[in-house]
Amino acid sequence: MKFICEKNALVEGISIAQKAVTGKSTMPILGGILINAKNDTLIITGSDIDLSIETKVKAAVLEEGSLVVDARLFGDIIRKLPNSDVEVASISENSIEIKCEKSKFNVIHMDAEDYPSLPSVEGNKQLNIAQKCLKNMIKGTIFAVAQDETRPILTGVLMESKDKTLNLVSLDGYRLALKKESIEFDDEVNAVIPGKTLNEVVKILGEDDDVTLTFNENHVLFTINETRIISRLLEGEFIKYNSIIPEEHKSTVIVDKNILLNSIERASLVGKEGNTNLVKFDIEDDTIVITSNSQLGNVREEVNINLQGDGIQIAFNSKYLIDILKIMDEEKIYMEFTSAVSPCVIKNIEKDNCTYLVLPVRVSTR
Incomplete structure (x- = not known):
């Protein structure tokens, strides 16, 4: 096998295929990537059996062939080379030569015939x-x-x-x-x-x-x-x-997502004792009062809301709320509540394309 390929294109192809190489397989060959050079194209494949990724890169193929090289070593070498054309050629039954400007490496490779074939996915x-x-x-x-x-x-x-x-x-x-x-x-x-x-x-x-x-x-x-x-x-x-998703609720809160997110993030700073990251909501009239207490200190935040229905006191793991609020893309959101031990449902106001549910944390009232 012998080919010449632009360095950055080769790096991108290796990086994509390498995502499937975990290094945890009991089969040593799966620590490598398969390179198949044919018809001015490199087909680069990585796999851990459960997940396989195959990508194509344009190259000048001077001699067709296929082989398997250690994914991490080959990837690291190519990334460190100058931004120029890279020439890769077989020089013996088990080694290749990598050349780029004034750099030259000899690297051991494995037999492509030992590499597991990819599953065939043919479906209508x-x-x-x-x-x-x-x-x-x-x-x-x-x-x-x-x-x-x-x-x-x-x-x-x-x-x-x-x-x-x-x-x-x-x-x-x-x-x-x-x-x-x-x-x-x-x-x-x-x-x-x-x-x-x-x-x-x-x-x-x-x-x-x-x-x-x-x-x-x-x-x-x-x-x-x-x-x-x-x-x-x-x-x-x-x-x-x-x-699992409740069909009915007793209270609806309309709130500015970013203001709520920032308040929860601040409140969670002193609530990181243990694994609960606990924040408490006291929802009444036009306000959510968010509090958190730990040996590190305490915090109180107020957020203006539009409440429809009854007030409620409820507690959450702040991480679960933060994860949701960070990926929602509308400025205003709905939060639906039923009781202090029932899930909270969070939705967009304008586009009905997502539903998020968070279980509350039971808090002793003593």
Whole structure:
């Protein structure tokens, strides 16, 4: 194999494929990236079996071939080279030479035939959606994915489409995030995509063009321009999330999102004792009084609101509220309350495209 490639283009291709290389596999070859040079194109692939990423880079291929190189070492070398053309060539059965201006490296490589083949994802369920739209939907739900592996299904995001609406749903037992968008897609899809996969997908998605999602029984394929991301789907039944979202409430608060966010962030500074990050809300008339007390001190914040319904006293883990408020994009929001031990529901006022739910923290009244 021998090719010449512009350094920055090669760095970008390596960086994309490398996102699938975890270094945790029991198969040493999966610590590498597969480079296939053919028809003036490099196909660069990284995989950990569950997640595989393949991307194409233009290059002058002088001699076709394929091999596997250590992902971290090869990536670090190419990034440190001068901003010029890079020449990579096989010089023996198990080594390559990397040249760029006055730099020259000899690096051991592995046999491409030992690299696992990527799953074939052929399905008639193909969904096209704007990259920017999917990116916003993922960012609006990924933070509520469970980190605890005891319920594996909750470490993923439910993607479901029906009646020309695409829903993304995540929940971790303390909060729920739902984003929805209208789409031109008639098929029904019900798939749980690992949060780890979507964390990498969102880094690759751009602002322009569409992304194509192809589903089969066990895998999903994201096609983003010259990049293909293949992920296994999580097995099992996702929680029936609609039954968790309250249909009725006793109080509605309309509030400026940024003022509320800033007040909660300030209040949480003295509430970081332990893991609860506790903040208390006293909602009455046209004000939320936010307080937090710990051995570090105490704080009191006031936020003007429009209250419809009864006043309420309720407490939350401030982190869960902050995560939600940071990703909401409207200036004014609804907060719906029923009781001090019932979930709070948070929604946009203008565009009905998201629903967030946060469980309160039970606080002793003694």
